[in-house]
Amino acid sequence: MDIKQSHIIQDLAYERPLLRCRFSPDGKTVTSSSEDSTLQRWNLESGEKVVLKAHDSWVQALQYAADGNTLVSGGCDGRLIWWSITEAAPQAIRTIDAHAGWIRALAISPDGNQLASVGNDLVVRLWDMAGGEKVAEWGGHEKHIYSVAFHPDGTHLLTGDLAGKLHQWNLQTKQIVRTFDAAPLHTYEGGQRVDFGGVRSIAISPDQSQFLAGGLHKATNPLGAVHEPLVLRFNSADGQLLKSHVCDGIPGGVVWRIMNLPDATTIAVCGGSSGGFLLFFNNDQEKDIHRFQLPALARDCDFHADNDRVATVHHDHHLRITKLSQ
Numbered sequence: 001m002d003i004k005q006s007h008i009i010q011d012l013a014y015e016r017p018l019l020r021c022r023f024s025p026d027g028k029t030v031t032s033s034s035e036d037s038t039l040q041r042w043n044l045e046s047g048e049k050v051v052l053k054a055h056d057s058w059v060q061a062l063q064y065a066a067d068g069n070t071l072v073s074g075g076c077d078g079r080l081i082w083w084s085i086t087e088a089a090p091q092a093i094r095t096i097d098a099h100a101g102w103i104r105a106l107a108i109s110p111d112g113n114q115l116a117s118v119g120n121d122l123v124v125r126l127w128d129m130a131g132g133e134k135v136a137e138w139g140g141h142e143k144h145i146y147s148v149a150f151h152p153d154g155t156h157l158l159t160g161d162l163a164g165k166l167h168q169w170n171l172q173t174k175q176i177v178r179t180f181d182a183a184p185l186h187t188y189e190g191g192q193r194v195d196f197g198g199v200r201s202i203a204i205s206p207d208q209s210q211f212l213a214g215g216l217h218k219a220t221n222p223l224g225a226v227h228e229p230l231v232l233r234f235n236s237a238d239g240q241l242l243k244s245h246v247c248d249g250i251p252g253g254v255v256w257r258i259m260n261l262p263d264a265t266t267i268a269v270c271g272g273s274s275g276g277f278l279l280f281f282n283n284d285q286e287k288d289i290h291r292f293q294l295p296a297l298a299r300d301c302d303f304h305a306d307n308d309r310v311a312t313v314h315h316d317h318h319l320r321i322t323k324l325s326q
Contacts, residue, residue, distance in 0.1 A: 001261075001308065001324055001325045002325055003290050003292075003324055003325075004290055005325050006290075006292045006324050007322065007323055008294075008295075008320050008322050009322070010321035011319075011320050012042055012047055012049070012319045012320075013317055014034055014049070014317045014318070014319070015034075015036070016034045016035045016317060017035045017299075017314070017315045017316070018032050018033065018040075018299065018300075018313035018314060019032070019033045019034060019058060019060060020032060020033045020059065020060060020061065020062050020299070020313065021300050021301070021302050021311045021312070021319060022062045022064055022071075022302050022311075023064075023303065023304050023305065023311055024085070025064055025066065025067070025068035025305065026305070027044075027304045027306065027309075028043070028044060028045065029044060030042045030044065030302070030311050030319060030321075031064075031071055031085065032062075033058070033059035033073065035058060037053070037055045037056060037059065037075070039051070039055075039071075039073060040052070041090060042319060044321070050088075050090065052083060054073075054081050054095065055073065055077055055079065055081065056075070056077040056079075057075050057076035057077040058075065058076045059075045059076075060074065060075070060076060060102065060103060061073065061075075061103055061104065061105050061106040063115065064085070064108075065108065065112060065129055066112030067112070069084070069085065070082055070085060070093075070129075071083045071085040071090075072106060072115055072129075074098070074099075074103030074104075074105075074106050075102075075103060076102040078098060078099045078100060078102070078103060078121075079103075080095070080096045080098040080106075080115075080127070081094070081096075082094035082095075094132045098125060098127075099117065099121050099123065100120075100121040101119055101120035101121050102119045102120040102144075103119040104120065104146050105117070105118050105146065105148045106148070107149050107150050108129070108150070109150050110150055110152055110153075110154045111154060112129065114126050114128065114129060115127040115129050118145035118146075118147070119144070119145060122139055122141045122144070123137055123138070123145075124137065124138055124139075124140070124141075124145065124148070124157070124159055125137040126171075136174065138169075138174040140167060140169075140176060141163075141165065142161075142163060142165075143161045143165075143195065143198070144161060144162045144198070145159050145160070145161045146161060146162060146198045146199055147160040147199050147200060147202045147213075148160075148202070149204060151204065152204065153208070154171075155170065155171055156168055156170060156171060157169045157171055158204070158211065160182065160198065160199025160201075160202050161198060162186065162197070163183075164181070164182040164184065164185045164186035165180075165181075165182065165199070166180035166202065166211065166213050167179050168211075179239070180211060180213070180234045181239070182199050182215075182232050184217050184230060184232065185197045185199055185214075185215035185232065187219035187227070189219065189221070196219045196227075197216050197217065197219055197227070198215055199213045199214070199215055200214055200215040200216075200254060200257075201213070201255060201256060201257045201268075202214075202258070203259060203260055204236070204260070205236075206260055206262060206264055207264070208236060209236055209237070210233055210234060210236055212233050212234070212258050212266060213231070213232045213234070213258075214229070214230070214231045214255030214256075214257070214258045214268055215229075215230060215255055216228060216229055216230060216253065216254045216255070217229075217230040226251070227251075227252065227253070227254070228247060228251065228252075229247045229250055229253035229255045229268070229270045229272070229279070230244065230246060231244075231247075231255055231258060231279075232244055232245070233266075233283070242283075243286055244286060245266075245281045245287070245288065246286060246287060247270065247279055247287070247288055247291070248287065249274075250270060250274050251272070251273060251274050252272035252274050253270045253271070253272040253274055254270065255268045255269070256269050256298070257300055257302075259301070259302075261307055262307060264282070264283065265280055265282055266282070267280055267301070267310065268281070269299075269300060269310075269312055271297040271299050271314075273297075275293060275294065275295075275296065275297055276293070276295070276296055276298030276314060277292065277293055277294060277298070278291065278292040278294065278301070278310065278322065279291050280292075292322065294314070294320065295314070295320070296314040296316035297315040297316070298313065298314050299314065299315065300312070301313075308323060308324050309321055309322065309323055310322045310324065
């Protein structure tokens with residue numbers, strides 16, 4: 001793979017700005033969410049879209065079940081909705097009032113049996129994917145929880161919050177094993193009286209030796225979008241900060257999601273007042289080793305199963321597919 005040959009191979013338009021996206025496990029469709037509170041299922045071969053309506057507010061989290069037959073959406077209305085996503089006309093098959101306030105992120109356990117949800121009510125909740133029953137819940141964060149990821153070993157969960165706290169939880173005891181200090185991703189602006197930033201995304205390296213946290217820093221004027229993107233790389237064993245990946249020349253940028261290729265190359269999707277980018281990092285260098293500029297501000301991304309295509313969603317209403325090689 002030659003990331004410097006990255007290029008857009010598909011461009012699909014909707015009527016409103018898009019927020020989140022996920023590939024189906026078979027890679028044939030992408031589901032996105034929009035500011036009109038709907039979901040859109042896109043057939044990548046035909047370009048056909050099917051619009052799904054059930055939420056009363058923006059949908060900030062999407063997650064496919066392992067078999068690809070079900071998708072769960074989490075909304076700012078606090079609801080989790082299970083969808084029969086492969087049907088010609090997908091239906092909401094289960095709706096749960098899951099959180100008091102915004103749901104920010106979802107994750108599926110490695111065995112596919114449990115769903116984790118987090119949000120503004122400071123509570124981590126686990127749900128049975130098959131039946132929708134609540135399995136567990138616990139607190140521990142003092143600020144809004146923005147991100148969540150299961151460890152591949154299935155016995156730990158990572159959660160990141162607005163204050164720059166990245167907690168690793170033991171899923172049996174529901175106790176914190178270690179807290180990773182991602183404080184550079186948080187700013188409190190006293191004049192504007194706002195907390196800003198936070199751990200917007202979490203990723204785990206393929207060999208599980210590193211945890212990554214993404215967001216923004218240098219927020220000298222948060223309400224004016226004066227800040228820059230940042231990715232922090234930690235040693236998962238002892239919590240040591242190994243690298244601060246800075247991205248010069250992208251004012252107003254925020255890292256919304258981090259992912260890792262099988263060769264351990266890290267990809268971050270960045271969006272803000274300066275537009276949208278796919279940023280590429282490795283273990284050795286602080287600065288990005290390559291950046292691919294997207295046509296508009298990007299808000300989320302997801303890998304295709306072939307690890308050679310990335311879906312991105314944008315404020316200009318478009319879903320785009322980028323190929324990471326010639």
